[in-house]
Amino acid sequence: MTDSSALDPEDRKIVTLARSARARNGVPEGAAVRDETGRTYVAGTVDLPSLRLSALRTAVAMAVASGAKSLEAAAVVSEAREVSSEDRAAVRDLGGAATPVLLAGPDGTVHLTTPAG
Numbered sequence: 001m002t003d004s005s006a007l008d009p010e011d012r013k014i015v016t017l018a019r020s021a022r023a024r025n026g027v028p029e030g031a032a033v034r035d036e037t038g039r040t041y042v043a044g045t046v047d048l049p050s051l052r053l054s055a056l057r058t059a060v061a062m063a064v065a066s067g068a069k070s071l072e073a074a075a076v077v078s079e080a081r082e083v084s085s086e087d088r089a090a091v092r093d094l095g096g097a098a099t100p101v102l103l104a105g106p107d108g109t110v111h112l113t114t115p116a117g
Contacts (some may be wrong), residue, residue, distance in 0.1 A: 004018030007110065010034060011102060014075040015044045018107050021055070023079045029078040033091070035068035056087040056101075066111035074116070083114060092116035104116055106112040 003051050007015070014032035017040060022030030027044035031054070043058035044115050053061070063071065063107050076092045078085055091099050097117020104110045 006023040007102075010038070010072055011027045011075070011100075013041060014073060015077065015102060015104050015108055015110060016056070018075045018077040019104065020108070022106070024079065027055065027056035029076055029080070031059040031076045033059045033063050033075065033095075034072045034073045035063050036067075036070040036071075036072060039063075039066070039068070041066065042067070054084065054087050056083070057090045064094060071099050073100050073102070075104065077106060077108065079106065083110065088114070088116045 005079045016035055017032040018030040021042045021044045025044040029045045032042045034080050041062040043055050045055045046053040046058050071094050083103050099116040101114050101116055102110050103112040
């Protein structure tokens with residue numbers, strides 16, 4: 001477990017944004033990613049009959065669609081105990097294997113930080 005107050009301020013920001021997206025939209029997961037310029041992209045789970053995306057894959061897609069060339073970090077707020085391999089793959093595709101992915105619980109406490117690769 002990671003003390004969220006010990007996080008880098010920019011990492012704390014994406015955890016807060018992810019938590020807000022989850023709460024605001026009433027979805028199982030919220031996610032945020034930060035690109036190479038410091039811009040952030042925030043998303044919640046997409047669950048439509050014809051389209052299902054995790055919050056993290058949605059945030060990565062938003063970054064790509066907005067012209068991001070790389071990612072510095074990603075955060076997911078969820079009840080899950082791990083970040084799925086598909087989610088880490090999406091982060092890795094844009095940010096590289098060393099891009100950190102933070103997993104926090106609904107209260108914003110970071111439980112896990114893992115590289116995308």
